[in-house]
Amino acid sequence: MASMSMDIATTFIGLAKLQTTPRSRVRASVFPLLWRSKFRNSHSLRTISIQPRIVSIDLSKSNPFSRRFTAAAATATPQTDGSDVSTKIPPDDRVPATIITGFLGSGKTTLLNHILTADHGKRIAVIENEYGEVDIDGSLVAAKAAGAEDIVMLNNGCLCCTVRGDLVRMIAELVDKKKGKFDHIVIETTGLANPAPIIQTFYAEDQIFNEVKLDGVVTLVDAKHADFHLDDVKAKGVVNEAVEQIAYADRIIVNKTDLVGEPNIASLIQRIRSINRMAHLKRTQFGKVDLDYVLGIGGFDLERIESAVNTEGSKEDHGSHDHDHEHEHDHEHHHLHDHKHVMVQRNLNVFTTNAEHHDDHHSHDHIHDPGVSSVSIVCEGSLDLEKANMWLGTLLLERSDDIYRMKGLLSVEGMNERFVFQGVHDIFQGSPDRLWGPDEPRTNKIVFIGKNLNAQELEKGFKACLL
Ligand SMILES: Nc1nc2c(ncn2[C@@H]2O[C@H](COP(=O)(O)OP(=O)(O)OP(=O)(O)O)[C@@H](O)[C@H]2O)c(=O)[nH]1
Structure with a gap:
């Protein structure tokens, strides 16, 4: 001890x-x-x-x-x-790493190729994880010539399960041998990867944590086929990878919009938002997005969490349209307020409609994936430390499997600074941020993304921690 x-x-x-x-x-x-x-x-x-x-x-x-x-x-x-x-934070000069994920065929390699051939002046090391493939496809090799420092294949299994140890070794090796020769690492997962264990690797492995920082998770969504995969009914305990990939994203790219009409895209975006409302979202074709959108996003930096949480809060607060950029047409409205300035938004369970639809027509013994949703809590006041400690500790103890992501900005009694945190399951980072302004309302904002989230319970638990 x-x-x-x-x-x-x-x-x-x-x-x-x-x-x-x-x-x-x-x-x-x-x-x-x-x-x-x-x-x-x-x-x-x-x-x-x-x-x-x-x-x-x-x-x-x-x-x-x-x-x-x-x-x-x-x-x-x-x-x-x-x-x-x-808790003084030293300068962070670790190499940023971006995880590109997305279901099979959603356009990950296409995006990677776009990144590698674009003129951004960054030297990029690539870790490519493909199931059972023996070589990188031709376009990627062409991209290598155009400037990637290193492209390493992991093809003997999926990063999120069997080859996680390989990922650790590979990153350690890259850092050991090539430090200073690249500015960014991009990791492309297989289409069936669950991003959670990969994200956790960045925090749980000292070898990685000390040299590399997770910059963000970018998820490609195939505009034409995503619904099909999101609908996929899995056996109990089996995750729906398509849902998980969206849930963990910091940036979502709805790709292949050339293949479907506007109504389909709009409904897909709405569905995506029901899983993850925190991530920025863009629609595109052939992975063509500004590189600033995918590199250097600081999705896992506490400093940036604040703005993400604030954005989330303001969406809720003002019922604004959910435009992340000029081409996004995610016309969600959020008007759920209660009269105590505490707000909880529970998004629709993504599988509710399907489950009901099936049940209307025939009985069956499938167990539908309970779905992933997000809950935001925005409320003024200051938290009692011990109560909050007990509440969140117990919550994570009981529910960390189901709580995929948490981001928050908190007002803690006796603390002059805002407290910013983010978590992935039970991996949690947090630190005091800037001082609260003299006239600034001490507003707490927390967003949870996960399975079986009970908005009322979360709200009640959180409110009980307020003084
Ligand atoms: N029509 C259309 N095709 C696209 C678009 N983006 C990618 N594709 C094509 O879709 C196919 C799959 O793209 P990839 O980039 O290989 O997808 P991936 O996610 O890396 O695929 P996996 O590695 O199998 O998971 C390729 O033939 C691409 O050329 C797009 O926006 N529109």
Whole structure:
């Protein structure tokens, strides 16, 4: 436990009782314990995975995946034994990495090719993961000549399962041997990849975390075929990859719009929004998007989370049209307010319509995927640290499998700074952000994306943490 007080920083739920001054010092609490990487370039605070009923933390284990934090609610007492740690954020010069995902044939390689041949001056290393393929296709090889520093194939399995270890080795090797020779890593997953374990690799593996930062997840959606894959009924416990890929995205590209009419595109976008309302979305053909849209997006940077969350909040607040750019036609309206300035938007379960449709016509024993949706909570007030600690800790303990993404901006009682956080399942980063303005309303904004989200419960739980 000695190393614990040394390494553990704290954030939102960890829960940071910020000293009045200076802002860079926080007091660690108990769970979920977040620790600060020991390494020079560490930019963020990390959690370790939740394992119920484990009540101690062992940071000495060599396998980072085995790290666990205390999660039993009964142990959630504040820790005040001098475990103050600095939260000052050093400059982050790690190499950014972008994950390009999307269902089979959605246009990932086409986008990659576009990135590699475009004139952006970036030197890009590519990791290409294809099932059972022995070589990169011709267009990609052509792109290599045009400037990619390295293209490495991972073709003996899927990144999200069998070859994750290979990904770690490959990135480590790239960094070891070629550091300084490339500016960005782009990873193209197979069409059947679940992005979650790949994302987690960036946080759970020290080798990667210290040298490479996840910049964002870009998901291609095939305008013509996406509905079919989203409709796919999976056996219980089996994920629908098409849904997951959308749920984890920071940027969504609805591709192949030349193949369908406007009404289909509009309804697809609406459906996508019911899964993930946080991501920016563009429609295009042949992956033609501005490179700024896919590279250097900071989708996993806490600094940028704030603007994402604010955008989300303002959509909700003002019932605005959901235009991410001039070509997007996602005409969603959001008018769900209650009179206490607390807002929860639960999006429609993506499978509801289908399930009802099937049930109307014949009985069957399929179990429909319960679907992925997003819930936003926007409310003014300040959070009681211990209550919030208990609530979110318990929530993640019980539901981290179902909670795919969380992003938030919080007002914590006694903390003069805004608290910004983001999480992927039980991996969680957070830190104090800028000071609240003197006249700025202390508005909390949290977005959850996941399965079986109960908006009312989340709202109730969150509101109960307010002073
Ligand atoms: N009509 C049309 N075809 C496209 C578009 N974008 C890509 N394609 C074609 O769709 C096919 C699949 O594109 P890829 O880029 O290989 O798709 P992918 O997602 O990498 O495919 P997998 O690696 O099999 O998952 C190719 O023949 C592309 O030329 C588009 O916007 N419109």
